[in-house]
Amino acid sequence: MKSALFALAAVAAAAVPLHGHADAAAAAKNPSYVHGDFGPPRGDPIHAVLTAPPHVPAPTMRNYPAKVIVELEVIEKEMPISEGVTYTFWTFGGTVPGSFIRVRQGDTVEFHLRNNPNNKMPHNIDLHGVTGPGGGAASSFTAPGHESQFTFKALNEGLYVYHCATAPVGMHVANGMYGLLLVEPPQGLTPVDHEYYVMQGDFYTTGKYREKGHQPFDMEAAIAEKPTYVVFNGAEGALTGDKALTAKTGETVRLFVGNGGPNLVSSFHVIGEIFDRVQYEGGTHVQENVQTTLIPAGGAAIVEFHTEVPGSYVLVDHSIFRAFNKGALAILKVDGPEDKSIYSGKEVDSVYLGERANPNLAAVTQATKAAASGKLTKEEQIKAGQQLFTGTCSVCHQANGEGLPGVFPPLAKSDFIAADPKRPVQILLRGLTGKVTVNGKDYNSVMPPMSQLNDDEIANILTFVLNSWGNPGGRIEAEDVAKVRAEKPATPAAGH
Amino acid sequence: MPTTSAIALAASLLLAAPAADYVALPGGRFLSALPADAKAEAVTVAPFRLRSEPVTNAEFLAFVRTHPQWRRDRVARLFAEPRYLAHWQAADALGPDAPPQQPVTQVSWFAAKAYCESEGARLPTWYEWEFAAAADATRADARKDPAWRERILGWYAHPSTAPLAAIGGEADVYGVRDLHGLIWEWVDDFNSLLVSADSRDQNDPDRLKFCGAGALSLRDTENYAVLMRVAMLSSLKAADTTVNLGFRCAKPADAENK
Numbered sequence: 001m002k003s004a005l006f007a008l009a010a011v012a013a014a015a016v017p018l019h020g021h022a023d024a025a026a027a028a029k030n031p032s033y034v035h036g037d038f039g040p041p042r043g044d045p046i047h048a049v050l051t052a053p054p055h056v057p058a059p060t061m062r063n064y065p066a067k068v069i070v071e072l073e074v075i076e077k078e079m080p081i082s083e084g085v086t087y088t089f090w091t092f093g094g095t096v097p098g099s100f101i102r103v104r105q106g107d108t109v110e111f112h113l114r115n116n117p118n119n120k121m122p123h124n125i126d127l128h129g130v131t132g133p134g135g136g137a138a139s140s141f142t143a144p145g146h147e148s149q150f151t152f153k154a155l156n157e158g159l160y161v162y163h164c165a166t167a168p169v170g171m172h173v174a175n176g177m178y179g180l181l182l183v184e185p186p187q188g189l190t191p192v193d194h195e196y197y198v199m200q201g202d203f204y205t206t207g208k209y210r211e212k213g214h215q216p217f218d219m220e221a222a223i224a225e226k227p228t229y230v231v232f233n234g235a236e237g238a239l240t241g242d243k244a245l246t247a248k249t250g251e252t253v254r255l256f257v258g259n260g261g262p263n264l265v266s267s268f269h270v271i272g273e274i275f276d277r278v279q280y281e282g283g284t285h286v287q288e289n290v291q292t293t294l295i296p297a298g299g300a301a302i303v304e305f306h307t308e309v310p311g312s313y314v315l316v317d318h319s320i321f322r323a324f325n326k327g328a329l330a331i332l333k334v335d336g337p338e339d340k341s342i343y344s345g346k347e348v349d350s351v352y353l354g355e356r357a358n359p360n361l362a363a364v365t366q367a368t369k370a371a372a373s374g375k376l377t378k379e380e381q382i383k384a385g386q387q388l389f390t391g392t393c394s395v396c397h398q399a400n401g402e403g404l405p406g407v408f409p410p411l412a413k414s415d416f417i418a419a420d421p422k423r424p425v426q427i428l429l430r431g432l433t434g435k436v437t438v439n440g441k442d443y444n445s446v447m448p449p450m451s452q453l454n455d456d457e458i459a460n461i462l463t464f465v466l467n468s469w470g471n472p473g474g475r476i477e478a479e480d481v482a483k484v485r486a487e488k489p490a491t492p493a494a495g496h
Numbered sequence: 497m498p499t500t501s502a503i504a505l506a507a508s509l510l511l512a513a514p515a516a517d518y519v520a521l522p523g524g525r526f527l528s529a530l531p532a533d534a535k536a537e538a539v540t541v542a543p544f545r546l547r548s549e550p551v552t553n554a555e556f557l558a559f560v561r562t563h564p565q566w567r568r569d570r571v572a573r574l575f576a577e578p579r580y581l582a583h584w585q586a587a588d589a590l591g592p593d594a595p596p597q598q599p600v601t602q603v604s605w606f607a608a609k610a611y612c613e614s615e616g617a618r619l620p621t622w623y624e625w626e627f628a629a630a631a632d633a634t635r636a637d638a639r640k641d642p643a644w645r646e647r648i649l650g651w652y653a654h655p656s657t658a659p660l661a662a663i664g665g666e667a668d669v670y671g672v673r674d675l676h677g678l679i680w681e682w683v684d685d686f687n688s689l690l691v692s693a694d695s696r697d698q699n700d701p702d703r704l705k706f707c708g709a710g711a712l713s714l715r716d717t718e719n720y721a722v723l724m725r726v727a728m729l730s731s732l733k734a735a736d737t738t739v740n741l742g743f744r745c746a747k748p749a750d751a752e753n754k
Contacts, residue, residue: 078654088654117579120652120680120740121724122731143731144738145579167727168720206646216650219720220642 036155038106038186041067045110050099053233054245056195056256057102059188065106072099073114074123074142074164074177081203081229082236082327084212089234090121090164090175096234097199097260098162098179105157105183110149111136117145122166124148128298129160129181137165157185159282159300161258170262174204174222176234178260180300185284192304193251198330199258200266200295200317201234202227209326225263230322232315232330239315239330247307249336254304255315261297267318268295268303270332272311277304292318307334309343363387364460371456371478378463378475385464388457392450401469407445409438412469421466421474425484428458455481516555516615518545518747519671526627529722541627543749546620549663549673550681550744551611553584554596556603559611561588566607575606577735597662599679599742605734608682612745619684620746622729626722629675631668639722648721651677660740676721682743686729 045067049057075094081087092098103109115123122143126135130152139150164177180199204222205215209229221228232239239245247253259266269292278290282300287293295301315330316323323329338345367384370376390399393411397403401412411417416438417424431449435442450458455478462476523541560566560581567588568581581602585591594600603611605619612618620628632638639645665674675681732741 117739120728122728141731143728143733143736144740146736166731168723171720171724216646217652219645219649 036105036157037153038065041065041108045069047071048101048103048109050093050101051197052093052095052099053097053197053199054239056100056182056197059191060102060104060107060184061188062104063186065104065108067108067110068103069110069112070101070103071112071114072101072125073116074119075116076119076121078214080235081205081215081231082210085205085207085210086214087203087205088175088214088217090119090123090172090177092125092162092164092177092179096176096178096201097197097258098177100179100197100256101162101181103154103181103183104188105154105186107154107183108151109154110151111140112147112149113140113142114147115142115144119144121172123164123172123177124166125162126165127152127160127162127181129154129156129158129162129183131155134165135162141166154183157183157284159183159256159258159279159302161260161298161300163260163298170222171217171219173260173262174202174217176201176203176260178258180256180258182256189254189302192254194245194247194253195256196245196253197256198232198239198245198315199260200230200232200264200268200328201260202262202264203229203231205229222262227264227326230264230317230326230328232328236327236329241331244312244331244333245315247332247334249307249310249334249339252304252306253332254302256300256302257295258300259295259297263297264317264319264322265297266295266328267292268301269293269316269318270303270305271314271316273305273307273313273332275303275305278302307336309339310334310336364457367460368456378467381460381463381475382467383464384457385460385462386468388453388461389464392453393461396447401465405441406443409436409441409443409445411465412471413439414471415439417465418472421472422476422480422484424462424465425458425476425481428453428462429481429485455479455485516551516745517548518617519548520545520749521624521628521670521672523624523627523749526623526630528623528626530622530626530726539623541623544620544624545747545749546624546628546670546672547617547744547746548667548671550599550679550742551608552596552663553590553594553598553600556581556600556611557584557588557590557596559614563610563614566610571607573735575735576604577737579737580604580607581737583739593659595659595662597664598660599663599674601660601679601739601742602737603682603742604737605682605686605732608743609684611743615745617745617747619682619743621685622683622688622726624746625675625681625683626725628668628670628672629722629725631670631672631675633666633668636669645721648676652721652724679742680725680728680738680740682741683729686732687734 042064043066046069048068048070050072051057072092074090074092076088076090077094078086079089089096113125122141124137124140124142126137128135130136132152136150136152140148142148160181160183162179162181164172166172178199178201180197204218205228206218207213207215229236257268275290275293276288278287278293279285279302280287280293282302293301293303311334313332313334315332317328363383364387367376367380370380396408397411401410403410409416416436427447428450432447435444458481459476459478465471466474466476521544523543525538526541528539564570568584569587571580579602583593583602590596609619630637630639632644661678663674665677667673
């Protein structure tokens with residue numbers, strides 16, 4: 001598909017610019033020139049190929065304005081809205097959202113709206129891409145078992161919502177009567193690897209979210225704008241599991257994203273991707289490097305991004321309760337080789353202590369690696385211990401080891417440590433409560449056990465302490481700590 | 497030897513259901529969802545009589561036998577589109593898809609009007625129909641009750657793929673049945689529902705046909721049940737038929753109940 005697309009695009013690219021210049025020249029010469037009116041249709045009439053979501057019709061690949069015949073049937077039918085839950089949808093073409101329509105700017109569109117004979121309701125269509133009263137609605141009001149025809153010229157390029165506008169309008173839209181019309185610019189859109197059709201809608205049922213069985217429309221909830229479901233493509237799970245959108249790494253994906261409403265505005269976001277280009281509001285201006293784009297009810301956007309690394313990318317309405325409690329989730333599954341230079345996956349899974357986030361823990365990482373390979377030196381221990389001390393110990397014992405008089409005993413030049421350099425191992429593991437005398441002063445306080453520290457960390461911290469501030473030096477190794485940790489806890493008084 | 501016309505007459509007498517029952521409705525000042533003009537708060541509905549049940553297939557079959565110009569194979573195209581009575585087995589036989597006690601559907605406004613005239617009656621006006629349809633089993637006007645609205649909307653929420661039920665639903669406070677939950681019904685003035693006397697909208701005849709316009713002209717925009725009736729009737733031309741569209745007839749209050 002990709003190569004065919006490029007081949008065709010090359011033909012179009014070669015042929016189109018001339019025509020585009022001709023249009024521009026006509027516009028410059030003639031002030032009464034109507035934007036996007038490239039004259040009467042040429043060639044044989046073309047029957048538009050409509051697609052069901054999430055598929056998008058192939059590019060028109062035309063460089064002249066044509067007469068395009070669109071035939072769309074309205075079908076009222078029961079379909080699942082969630083697992084075990086059905087709803088009576090009113091549809092354009094049998095799907096929610098309705099069939100995707102693709103034409104070229106300047107095309108003359110002959111539109112046939114058919115209302116299936118088994119339908120109960122009259123329907124019509126308002127295409128936002130139509131210039132004319134009601135967007136075609138007044139000309140397409142159709143009773144069940146009838147067909148209406150009207151013709152319009154697609155003057156403006158862009159991505160447009162269409163919807164039913166029969167009274168009660170809100171109810172027709174709430175039942176799923178919306179879809180997208182793409183009016184390609186004369187030169188076409190840049191070829192991409194994948195084009196997909198995604199449309200958000202909010203639904204109102206008398207039963208609660210995921211309440212099983214057939215659920216009728218809840219008019220009160222719709223008027224109060226409190227939806228039961230907010231979903232992509234008409235049902236919870238319409239684009240997940242086996243039905244997820246797919247792409248490979250190193251491809252460009254274009255999403256035509258609409259929002260049918262009827263009520264909610266969408267904060268459209270793809271978790272783990274950044275939109276390289278967004279034609280926001282479906283218009284011609286492009287915003288680049290976008291995280292979340294706002295899609296109004298009755299509006300649309302064209303978003304494009306390049307896939308770099310494999311995984312599941314989640315499409316959400318970032319009004320996030322809608323995603324996780326009302327169904328607004330879809331998946332784009334990207335397959336292909338990993339690229340660790342772009343995204344590593346999980347590299348380290350370790351304990352995180354908030355106050356330790358500040359100091360640079362490079363030395364700790366270095367010590368951890370050295371310990372793992374059995375080549376840990378005393379110097380590495382001291383460096384790592386200093387960083388750990390800053391995060392864990394310095395709050396009370398102070399960065400200079402002097403402690404606070406009367407509250408936290410000093411570690412600097414400590415006769416308490418000098419008397420038994422291994423004693424602090426036990427204190428860190430079990431804590432220390434009650435009166436102690438350090439450098440001639442009494443302290444009666446509580447130090448909790450530092451149970452969050454592992455053997456390596458305790459060894460490093462204490463080696464740092466022993467080799468700092470006039471203490472006697474020496475080294476505590478992880479095995480020393482492990483030995484004490486394995487001993488039965490001494491009675492609280494035993495240490496003093 | 498009986499003549500063929502005598503046989504036809506006998507057949508029609510045998511087929512004809514018991515004479516249609518008309519019940520009295522008091523009429524009065526009534527707040528329509530479609531005010532006659534912006535200044536009038538209420539419309540006045542004169543007392544009238546209304547058929548208690550919609551016209552059935554059996555009744556309409558008897559009618560086309562006595563009025564063969566309304567058979568589907570003889571009717572003027574001007575008066576009925578090609579799908580007129582298309583669900584019947586033959587021009588003069590009902591068949592499996594049109595049970596006798598089911599309301600007749602796929603009838604045009606012209607045909608419905610002719611039928612009512614054959615019964616010495618006429619089609620009800622929209623205001624008469626709306627007045628009658630506001631009632632439920634215990635109240636003359638149940639329209640403000642959310643439960644009433646919910647029940648009516650429930651019918652709309654099911655596509656019409658299953659066969660229609662027979663007539664004979666719950667009677668309302670006047671003794672009228674099946675105004676909701678079974679079929680759409682023709683009214684005499686269906687094609688004037690879009691005409692407005694509201695000077696603010698310059699008599700825009702399209703006002704119900706597109707987004708937002710309906711909300712401007714309807715008094716009761718929350719009454720979707722009525723709104724959908726109006727929208728449905730507005731979409732029709734007099735020769736049109738649909739699989740859910742039938743009718744019942746009305747008479748003046750002083751008419752004899754036959």
